[in-house]
Amino acid sequence: MEIPHEPTTSQGGPRLESLPGLIWRRLRRHRLALVSVFILAVLIIISFGVPLFVSEDDANRLNLRAKLEPPSLAHPFGTDDIGRDILLRTIFGGRVSLRIGLLAALLSMAIGVSIGALAGYRGGWLDNVLMRFTDALLSIPTLFILIVLAQVFGRSITIVTIVIGALSWMPVCRIVRANVLSLKEREFAMAARALGSRDSRILSRHIVPNTIAPVVVAATLGVGRAIIIEASLSFLGLGVQPPIATWGSMLNRAQGFLVTAPWVAFFPGILILVTVLCVNFIGDGLRDALDPYAQN
Amino acid sequence: MSLSTPTANAVTTEGNGELLKVRNLRKYFPIRGGIFSRVVANVKAVEDVSFEIGRGEVVGLVGESGSGKTTAGRAILRLIEPTSGEILFEGTDIAKLPKSQLREYRKEMQIIFQDPFASLNPRMTVGDIIGEALQIHNLARGKAREERVADLLEKTGLAAGHMRRYPHEFSGGQRQRIGIARALAVDPQFIVADEPVSALDVSIQAQVVNLLQDLKEELGLTLLFIAHDLGVVEYISNRVIVMYLGKIMEVAPAKELYANPVHPYTEALLSAVPIPDPTLDRERIILEGDIPSPINPPSGCVFRTRCPIAIEDCRHIDPPLEEVGPGHLKACIRRP
Numbered sequence: 205m206e207i208p209h210e211p212t213t214s215q216g217g218p219r220l221e222s223l224p225g226l227i228w229r230r231l232r233r234h235r236l237a238l239v240s241v242f243i244l245a246v247l248i249i250i251s252f253g254v255p256l257f258v259s260e261d262d263a264n265r266l267n268l269r270a271k272l273e274p275p276s277l278a279h280p281f282g283t284d285d286i287g288r289d290i291l292l293r294t295i296f297g298g299r300v301s302l303r304i305g306l307l308a309a310l311l312s313m314a315i316g317v318s319i320g321a322l323a324g325y326r327g328g329w330l331d332n333v334l335m336r337f338t339d340a341l342l343s344i345p346t347l348f349i350l351i352v353l354a355q356v357f358g359r360s361i362t363i364v365t366i367v368i369g370a371l372s373w374m375p376v377c378r379i380v381r382a383n384v385l386s387l388k389e390r391e392f393a394m395a396a397r398a399l400g401s402r403d404s405r406i407l408s409r410h411i412v413p414n415t416i417a418p419v420v421v422a423a424t425l426g427v428g429r430a431i432i433i434e435a436s437l438s439f440l441g442l443g444v445q446p447p448i449a450t451w452g453s454m455l456n457r458a459q460g461f462l463v464t465a466p467w468v469a470f471f472p473g474i475l476i477l478v479t480v481l482c483v484n485f486i487g488d489g490l491r492d493a494l495d496p497y498a499q500n
Numbered sequence: 501m502s503l504s505t506p507t508a509n510a511v512t513t514e515g516n517g518e519l520l521k522v523r524n525l526r527k528y529f530p531i532r533g534g535i536f537s538r539v540v541a542n543v544k545a546v547e548d549v550s551f552e553i554g555r556g557e558v559v560g561l562v563g564e565s566g567s568g569k570t571t572a573g574r575a576i577l578r579l580i581e582p583t584s585g586e587i588l589f590e591g592t593d594i595a596k597l598p599k600s601q602l603r604e605y606r607k608e609m610q611i612i613f614q615d616p617f618a619s620l621n622p623r624m625t626v627g628d629i630i631g632e633a634l635q636i637h638n639l640a641r642g643k644a645r646e647e648r649v650a651d652l653l654e655k656t657g658l659a660a661g662h663m664r665r666y667p668h669e670f671s672g673g674q675r676q677r678i679g680i681a682r683a684l685a686v687d688p689q690f691i692v693a694d695e696p697v698s699a700l701d702v703s704i705q706a707q708v709v710n711l712l713q714d715l716k717e718e719l720g721l722t723l724l725f726i727a728h729d730l731g732v733v734e735y736i737s738n739r740v741i742v743m744y745l746g747k748i749m750e751v752a753p754a755k756e757l758y759a760n761p762v763h764p765y766t767e768a769l770l771s772a773v774p775i776p777d778p779t780l781d782r783e784r785i786i787l788e789g790d791i792p793s794p795i796n797p798p799s800g801c802v803f804r805t806r807c808p809i810a811i812e813d814c815r816h817i818d819p820p821l822e823e824v825g826p827g828h829l830k831a832c833i834r835r836p
Contacts, residue, residue, distance in 0.1 A: 391619035394579050395682065399633040400606035409632075413623040 230493035237489025240482035247479060251298035263292040264447045272465040282467040284457060294471050297449035301431050302479070304365045304450075308430035311369025313423040316376025317412065323377075324384030325407055335381065342374045347436060354442040361444050364437065368430050376422045383415040417494035424487035428480035435476055451476050518588075519690060519722050520576070521552040525585035527568075527575045531795065544794045545571040547746035549585075550821075553690075558716060558723040560733030560754065562769065563743035566791045569726045570614075572743070573692040576724070577609050578602060589690070607637055610683035614695040616675035620667040626653070626678055627663030633685040652681040657711060673704035680711065690722045697732060709736055731773040734758055739827070742766050745802040746794055748821060752828040762830040765803050801832070809834050 231237055267287035275282045281290035323334040353367045387393060388411060396406045431451075437443035438452025446453060451472040458469035526549075528542035546568045553559050561569045575582040578594060587594045594605055613619035620629055630649045634640045640648050650660035656677040667675055676696060683691055693712065697705040713736055716723060727733045733740055733754070740757045742750040742765060750763040761767050768785040787806045792798055798805050804814035811834065819831040 391613040391615060392621040394574075395611065395613065395619055395679075396621075396632065398577055398579055398606060398609075398611045399682070399686065400603040400636050401632070405636070409624070410621050414621070416623075 227490075227493045231489050234489035234492060236485045240485040240489075243478065244482045244486070247298060247475070247482075248302060251295055251302055254292075254295045255299055258292065258295075260296055262289070263296045263449060264288065272461060272468070274465070275467055281471045282465070284454075284468050285461065285465075290454075290468060290471055293449040293454060294451070294475060297451045297454055297472060298475060298479075300361060300444060300448060300450045301434060301452070301476070304361065304368065304434045304444075305427045305431035305479075305483075307365045308369040308372065308434075309423050309426035311366065312373035312426050312430075313376055313419060314373075315370065316373035316422075317380050317415070317419060319373070320377040320380025321384050321407055321412055321415075324381040325388055325403070325411065327385075331381075335378075338374050338377050341371070346371050346433070350433065350437060351440070351442055354437060359443065359445040361448070364434060364444055368433050372426060372429060372433070376419060376426070379418045379422055380412075380415050383418060384411055387411045387414050417491070420494060421487050421491045424483055424490060428483040428487075431476060431480055431483075517555055518552050519555040519557075519590065520724075521586075521588040522576060523550050523586040523588070525549045525572065525575060525587065526583045527571050527580065528583045541795050544746050544797060546575060546582075547797070549743070549746070549748055551741055551748065551751065553722055553724060555689075556720055556722055557739065558725055558737045560730075560737035560740040561724055561726045561743060562728060562730055562733055562740060563749075564728055564769075564791060566745070566794065567743045568746040568794070569728075569743050570694055573611070573694050573724060573726050577611055577692055579611065607633075607686040608688055609690045609692070610686065610688040612676075612679050612683050612691060612693045612696045615699050616672050616679055617699075619679050620675055622667055624666075625663065626665055626667065626670075629667070629678065630663070630681045630685055633682065637686060639686070648685070649681075652684055653678075655684070655715070656681040657707075671704075672700050673708060676700060676704075676708050677711065680708075680715070684715065684719070687719075688721070690724070692724045692726065694726045695728065696725075698728065705732065712736065729773070730758075730769050734773075742769065745791060745797055747802055748829075748831060749803065750828075750830045750832075751821070752825075756825065756828055760825075760828075762824055762828070762835050763803075763832050764807050764809055764834070803832075807834075 231241075265288065267283070270279070270283050270287040272285055273279055273283045273287075279289050279291065281294060284290055284293070319334055319338070323331040349371055350367060353371075354364070357363045357367065388406075393406055393410050396410050401409075434443055434450060435452030435455065438450050439456045441453075441456060443452050444450050454472040455469055455476075458465075458472075461468055525546055526544075527546040528544055530539040531541045531543065532538065533540040549568075549572055551559070561572065563569050571580065574580045576587055576594075578587075578597075582595050585595060589605060589608065592605070594602065597605065620626075624632075627646070627649050630652055631645050634645050634648060646663070649663050653660050653662055658674060658677055658681070662670075662678075667678065670678065676699075680696075696712065697708050700708060709732060712723070712725075715721060723736075725733060725736055730740075737754045740752060740754050741748055742757075742763065744765050749765045750757070750761070752760075752762075757766065758770065761770055764785075768787050771785040785808065789806055792802070792805055798815075800816050801807070801810070801814045801819050804810040807814065813833060817833055819833045821829045821831045824830055824836075
């Protein structure tokens, strides 16, 4: 019997578009997100590019004869209370702050996705144990644990990154678990089981990829959060060990001269603000771009 | 619940022997409550169902929403674990197989789902969706896999070029074809088609039913075709099983069932099938009320609360499935 074809747009039509392509096209229409991507890219290039040509010692060199100088040609951002160049310190500080922000967010995403997926998929007592643990961590003020951990484990960049990452995965975990709970009952997951897929395959190929949208959004916002946490820690004098510059520790140092030498606080402060804003706008844009049900 | 003898001898129209034999299948979903999560009640979705399907046969499974037909179909494939009962596939009891051995049988038994939008992973290309089974069972890889996927797409009325696209680019009918191609990828002997056309437009329904019919002929498939509408089932089935509230009400060869329904529930279902002739006058049997709760089904005959001919005895007697003609079984004490 002849099977009538439904009208299709098929057979090598022009719109052969990959999913990443579609997402990029949608993101491009989100003005604010696009501008943010650009600004963040510039910040990253400068923060990681300049240190290739300039030694970190230049950023830490003090010059007691040039204390608290206002912005000038020699020092475009001015100097701090022991005569260090604020422009260079902001750049080197940006490298540390951005690295901590990105890596901590990545770590929290990895932990959150693994625990959330396991809890949601397995269910039962394992789910209970994991989620009560998550709740417990959520209910303790993060900054408090961070202060204790920073005291115990020291203050290197790596340790601060790990500590921040290990304490900010809980929201991602809850998002993933909630998504997995509904996804595992969906018929395509059942179809995979009917085909003989193992649990590991169903999770990795069918369930986790479908939680990507909310996870990417949460993780993007997590970058901003991690930068702020690092800044708070440094501001309290518990962040990365001086003399290594971070935006937070520069702010900390500027406390005494907010009125007499505002530029000391202004540049690192405005960069924290700009970076976190950019990251949040990108997160917003991705949220819209990744929505599979949105039109185009 | 006395359901031992009669169905065992049910005639299978194709006569090539049994492929699947379901014995006393039950599926209860526990309802937990209280602080200790004790089981406080059970939803009796499938209650003591037995039937068999012959090789190459198409068996329709009908009943309204909540009759347990989808649960039965999924329990047979062990997509949900049956509470008790035997599922003999070529003599092997699948219900008791450990997971590792069950995977081998996955190749023989497949399922087509009702909702073509929920049944395809939106993040995978059509080629990956259809080719996944080939990968899992190591049936074909690389070029051979691509060829097989192209072949399956063409067999189901799509084009080979579709394999690089994502499900959201297709219409409901096309998606259902993709679902069918996925089920066929492992060369199964038996397919549970779980309301494969209920979610489609009427104009597309016929196309998909025809496709299944053609594939069945071509590949010698055996089908369990689940539907809530007797009209669709009439066309494709050799035999029809009518379920209500988890139990079998009537089983008969398709022609016989439509010409000569015995059970009052079947009569009511048949009277609801639309006839494309507005001048034709006929008596519609309107069932009153809703299907009762499967948590606490009526005593005796489960249909008695809505049955137009129920008597006091129906409250006490659980009607056994009895033979009324060759291959024709009914569970009703009011009909001889």
